[in-house]
Amino acid sequence: MKSYIQILGSGTFDVYPSVLVHYDNQKDCRRYLFNCGEGTQRICLQNKLKLVKTKNIFLTRVNWECVGGLPGMLLTLADTGTKEIKIFGGENLTHFLTAARGFVARSAMSVETHEFQEDGMEFKDENLRILPVFLYPEWRKNVESSSSSTQDLETGTKRTRDSNLDEINSNSTLKYKKEILSLMFNQGQLLNDPKSSNKKRSKYYEDNDAAMNIPDEPQDDQMTQMPRNSSSRNSSPNRGDIKDLLRERRKEMYPKRLPKSQPSFASVAYICKGPDYKGKFDPVAAKVLGLEPGPQYAELVRGNSVTAPNGTVVHPYQVIGPSRPGLVFIILDVPSTSYIPSVCESPEFVTYQTNNKGTQPRAIIHMVGNGVLEDKRYQEWMKKFGSETEHIIANEKYCPQRIIFYNSALNQLKLSKIDEKHFRIPFYSNEPIKQLNSLDNIPKKTSFAVPMMTYQTEPSFKLDTSQLGPVFDHNIESAKLLESLGDYLNIAEEVKQDVARSHSEAKNIPGKDVIITTLGTGSTFPSKYRNVSATLITIPNNGFILLDVGEGTLGSMSRHFGLYDQPHGDDQISLESCIRGLKCIFISHMHADHHLGIIRVLKKWNEIHKDVEDATISVFGPSRLRKWLDEYSDVEDIGFSKIKFIDNKDLLFWKQQKENNTGLDSLQYLKNSMGISKVETVAVIHCPNSFGISIEHSDGWKIVYSGDTRPCDDLVRVGKDATLLIHEATFENDLTEKALSKNHSTTEEAVSVGERMNAHTLLLTHFSQRYPKVPVFTDDHGRVGISFDLMQVSIGELYKLPKFVKALKVLYEDENEAANEEDVNIYEEGYIEDEEDYNENK
Secondary structure, rough: OOOEEEEOOOOOOOOOOOOEEEEEEOEEEEEEEEOOOOOHHHHHOOOOOOOOEEEEOHHHHHHHHHHHHHHHHHHHHHOOOOHHHHHEEEOOOOHHHOOOOOOOOOOEEEEEEEEEOOOOOOOOOOOOEEEEEOOHHHHOOOOOOOOOOEEEOOOOOOOOOOHHHHHHHHHHHHHHHHHHHHHHHHHEEEEEEHHHHHHHHHEEEEEEHHHOOOOOOOOOOHHOOOOOOOOOOOOOOHHHHHHHHHHHHHHHHHOOOOOOOOOOOEEEEEEOOOOOEEEEEEEHHHHHHHOOHHHHHHHHHHOOOOOOOOOOEEEEEEEOOOOOOOOOEHHHHHHHHHHHHHHOHHHHHHHOOOOOOOOOEEEEEEEEEOOOOOOOHHHHHHHHHOOOOEEHHHHOHHHHHHHHHHHHHHHHHHHHHHHOOOOOOOOOOOOOOOOHHHHHOOEEEEEEOOOOOOOEEEEEOEEEEOOOOOOHHHHHHHHHHHHOOOOOOOOHHHHHHHHOOOHHHOOOOOOOEEEEEEEEEOOOOOOOOEEEEEEEEOOOOOOOEEEEOOOOOHHHHHHHOOOOOOOOOOOOOOOHHHHEEEEEOOOOOOOHHHHHHHHHHHHHHHHHHHHOOOOOOOEEEHHHHHHHHHHHOOOOOOOOOEEEEEEEEHHHHOOOOOOOOHHHHHHHHHHHHHHHEEEEEEOOOOOOOOOEEEEEEEEOOOEEOOOOOOOOOOOOOOOOOEEEEEEOOOOOOOHHHHHHOOOOOOOHHHHHHHHHHOOOOEEEEEOOOOOOOOOOOOOOOOOEEOOOOOEEEEEEHOHHHHHHHHHHHHHOOHHHOOOOOOHHHHHHOOOOOOOHHHHHHH
16 A cells, blocks of 8 residues: 655745645555645646546535636546546635536536535545534634534534525535536436436426526526427437437526525645554464464454464464554645634534644645744644644745746746747746745644655654655756757847847837737647737736636736735836726637636636726626626625626627626716727637727737637637737647537648738637647738737737747747657547537537
């Protein structure tokens, strides 16, 4: 048996603290994931950690920091063959998942949620017994609870929930949401036995639907736009009829809005205990008692008594040493100092605060908010554990903001040799803001968490840093480049000189100071080279616009702009000023790689504007986006009341706009505040409710963004003479059939759209992750540029991008030919963007 605890995220900009526990033996391998914030999947890919053995996921809190990477993770796990996942956490877990029903569904995988609702519930399998411990902020101790009557961790007395909370979180409501969850993931069970499922569901509707007054109206998504067989309610074994039956059930079970819930401020700590270690067999003692090596040894190990050849009855205790308790480790999430009294007074921890080495925890992972570790109460509580306990701290100030995605940063460093302004090195710090040795009152065995750090628990106990990735230092890496990339560096220098000679091309271009920052340029899911879709438009003195917001967008913004209030680049724009000035977010469609980062961005925006009563932010998107944001706002405050939502359909270029439309009033306010003269959307050729957008400014510039699409005539028409066209180029030119089947564009098709549109410059993006770096294309007119993560360029400097291609071809010549075959297979086959595509492929 080999087992160990592995740190994934440590609290950097990119990845919220998360832990992966490994149990490996000859018969089986299991993984247990604790928390899954944005970036978790990407860090696993960066470090070649395969999560297919993960069957159980535990969440310390149901808020975005802890769950933001879970929707994308579930899609990937399903597409790589995982058949069953169980997710454990506190209240709102099922609500959070079912709110995503409009864009998360996989019929081949079963997903179960288990909401710990009272103290004493636990998880147990052959490797671990896990006891949840509920922690509450001090100001909620008389309100917050996990069941109708549970023991107060502060006072030891019973407390009762508010009656309204009982109604909101009633068992019937939870069952209703679990029924929806079963249609999102567990459809294989329904396909196997449609008759019994139908009876069970009908009875459920009778008992609960009318009482909850939930409307059974169809959704305006692809589920209800598809033709259905009129016999779908019959019990025919025909697979097509069963699929139609499932569509009908979705139509019934996908209400306009989930039953209301309300935020839970509980944090769940996990006390994890491994199985007791059996004592060692003593062959010398067995021989003294008259036994010989053979089957009788095995019987004694199994706990059975045997009779020796000399007639002596030998019992297991005579030849097997004493057993010892299984290892204990604790995973603890303390978001703020207000949770410290609940931690210190929780009786569940007292058992393990001992000097008995057999009982004390081997490791405690402390996921702590700012100020917690400095608090004397918390320090004293830490010291109550034995001297052998290893304390591992995950906190943004005590953990260095090292580069987590090493390949991406190294790629950026290479690109900076062409132009360090447009490809500036991501912000990082290899030293923490605060040093643990500045805290005198914490246990000696205390260290800060680092991604890939492990604590080995079997066969021996030890903290292991041998699996840590390289520490990125751009000065050291630059010296290495001089030795390995001499030809490229020479070409890069030639390109610099060519660009300098062409400086006059930048003159007299409308909007020359408008900046485009391509935060994420990959498709499908985050990879080690490219993050998923996000583009930031900076309009000087007018604010910022985000075009799509894939998972990890705020992390990418942090790497680009630096520490929250300290600008990283020469443009003197800080992350705080960017978020404060963010006025509009456009979401092209509801595939996960285009919008899963919006919650974290909105949370940060709301945090900055919480005291600004009239602050608003405009969000353009499909109608399902608004419904998801509304339902998720039951889980935590994301500033939903401050969002001015405009349906992309209301901005279609051909649509006659109605008078007295509040959405259009919001649009007029946005236009006035940003100097925008026209905003038009285009229904593009991808999945239902997919849109491109054209934004024109009073200064005379126009930016067009395609979203995901096949070449689209309407987009060409609306974008005519665009200053900049940002167009997807998902597939290489030899994969036209795949581009057709997936409704994406090849590189040459994107170039053709730019030519037909007469766009001044075309910027290619949304590359398939099977290509690690750069696509292949021809550019007869010198108007095509290639986007990379964290690339920044102003409209007045767009003329440089085609000139960079010469150096890029030299830099990536070998890499394109030597793409990792394993990654190619995963990217090409592993992810299917739409559940209907998935069913067709099956």
